[in-house]
Amino acid sequence: MNAICVFCGESIVDRTREHVVPQWLAEELNLSNDFILPTHFSDCGKVVSSRSHSVDQFLCGRVCGTCNHGWMSTLETANQNLIKRLIRGELDTLDLSDAEAEALAVWGAKTAYALHMASNYRRIVPVEHYRMLSQRQMVPPLVWVVGKTWHACSGFSWAQSTSWAIPRVGRELTLSEQARIRSEAYKICIQIGQLILLVAHNPLPLTQCLLWKFVHVALHPRRGAVSWLTAKPELPNDHSLSACFAFHHLFGLIAIEDTSREGDR
Secondary structure, eight states: OOOBOTTTOOBOSSEEEEESSOHHHHHHTTOTTOEEOOEEEOTTSOEEEEOOEEGGGOEEEEEEHHHHHTHHHHHHHHHHHHHHHHHTTSSOGGGOOHHHHHHHHHHHHHHHHHHHHHSSSOOOSOHHHHHHHHHHOOOOTTEEEEEEEOTTOOSEEEEEESOOBOOOOSSOOOHHHHHHHHHHOEEEEEEETTEEEEEEEOOOTTEEEEEETTTSEEEESSSOOOEEEOSOOOOOSSOHHHHHHHHHHHOEEEEOOOGGGGGGO
């Protein structure tokens, strides 16, 4: 029985392997021969598993040739010049047009999902999200993509989890909402050069994503109902991985009241 492509769902006849960090991008940052240590931590911080390999061997194996040489290749080509300027720090995410932001968001989602499938982490991205990217090259519903140009960063790092910062203001999450966060929500953060991207799925209808203004620059959707923290926290300047973790951790959510039933009271 043939393997199934994780993106399109078709049987893999022409098997290929998608580079999580595209080769042109690894060469741009001289990362190809750098070694990384992907590590899966439990909720209490214990190491579940880890493995060491070079960046050019960080591959997503469940990709068919049609996807790899088709829409994925087109997406890479269309965004290459924009991403180069961002990772070099020549352009800030605050300065992107709506079209540039949307294109970068789709590329970020594709890269995050390939990384997720290639890493030693439990599978938390729904199959439907892979399918939408493959079929329509669109960011799936209820998924936010935010980004920031951070000049202290270099190299490549990432963080992924189902944990969210949830301040205790307003109402608290119900037990069923907490269970859905653990089983359905996800955050995948990638730092490449001076660019940090976060792809986050919040499935809860009676919550809003909580963003730090001027830090989490919304790429997709560009506009929407969110809660903003207006203080300006400084991401760590001493280590790229620390900055990536902070960017990941600071993106939270907040529970809101159900105003649709106020007229019934």
